[in-house]
Amino acid sequence: MRHFIFLFASLLLSACAADGLRVIPAADWPGITPEEMPRAETFRSVSQTVGKEARAECLRQRRVSNCDFTILVDLDPRAEANAFQTLDDKDQPVIIFTRSMIQSTKNPDELAFVMGHEAAHHVLAHIDRQSQNAQEGAAIFDRLGKLHGEDGADLERSQKLGAEVNVQVNVKEFELEADRLGTIITYNAGYNPLIGAKYFDRIPDPGDQFLGTHPPNAARIQIVKDTARQLGLTE
Structure with a gap:
């Protein structure tokens, strides 16, 4: 797994806290512009709601052993629009969005759909x-x-x-x-x-x-x- 510029959401819905999402506010992103702020905060909200449902679906299906999603943002402004799912060295599911991917979506529904799609890759093993x-x-x-x-x-x-x-x-x-x-x-x-x-x-x-x-x-x-x-x- 490549290195990421900035951690956005860490230990999403950990096993010990069903609603324990820890998110770094968009205002703390390095170099964030006023134009980017609304979309970044929308992404933060979508991460919470879709993350909860993704974990619930993962636990329902029981195809994989780890359903505690982590969401990361690669804030490299040169990275092309992309989102993908991978596993960390502890087999914890990780979903990565590039900064440009977040900005390329037009509304919360598009962000949620892309995130749901990436989460589904893990749920389906x-x-x-x-x-x-x-x-x-x-x-x-x-x-x-x-x-x-x-x-x-x-x-x-x-x-x-x-x-x-x-x-x-x-x-x-x-x-x-x-x-x-x-x-x-x-x-x-x-x-x-x-x-x-x-x-x-x-x-x-x-x-x-x-x-x-x-x-x-x-x-x-x-x-x-x-x-x-x-x-x-x-x-």
């Missing part, structure tokens, strides 16, 4: 499942390489290729799974995922590329609409 996919792909290509007489560096390259291919085969489906559960988390947290998903209208469409990292925007928007309809939410 996607990191563990991708690791398993990588191991399975490496094992398959290991056998194929040996059948063709490979060994040493050549066999290692085949194993690495197999791991990468098997991860990419499943990654788009994982994104759609996270969109679906993220819609539920967003809705249960009190935000409108249909408004939140409008963020897709402003980002590049990756299209339906073979072994692409993300599904087409249209597919993602449709799964949000279908899930929202099941929740009784209509446009």
Whole structure:
């Protein structure tokens, strides 16, 4: 996990305090401008509400052992708009937003939807499942390489290729799974995922590329609409 400029939310909803979110006020961000302040404070509020629901959903599903989310902000002004989920060295789920990602959203619903999506990756144990996919792909290509007489560096390259291919085969489906559960988390947290998903209208469409990292925007928007309809939410 890379180093971050500033800690925004630490030990979100720790096991010993269900509402014990500790947040550094946006006014204390280094170099924050008056224009950034409202969005930063909105992010602080969204972190509290979505964080509570993400933890509750995580505990309901029981797919992972640690449901105590930490939210971090990379305040490097040069970092491109991005948000992602990872694990720290204690396997605690961490959600990271770049400063530009926070500023690129137009309303609390978009912030909540992106956060719900990233939290869903952890709730659904996607990191563990991708690791398993990588191991399975490496094992398959290991056998194929040996059948063709490979060994040493050549066999290692085949194993690495197999791991990468098997991860990419499943990654788009994982994104759609996270969109679906993220819609539920967003809705249960009190935000409108249909408004939140409008963020897709402003980002590049990756299209339906073979072994692409993300599904087409249209597919993602449709799964949000279908899930929202099941929740009784209509446009």
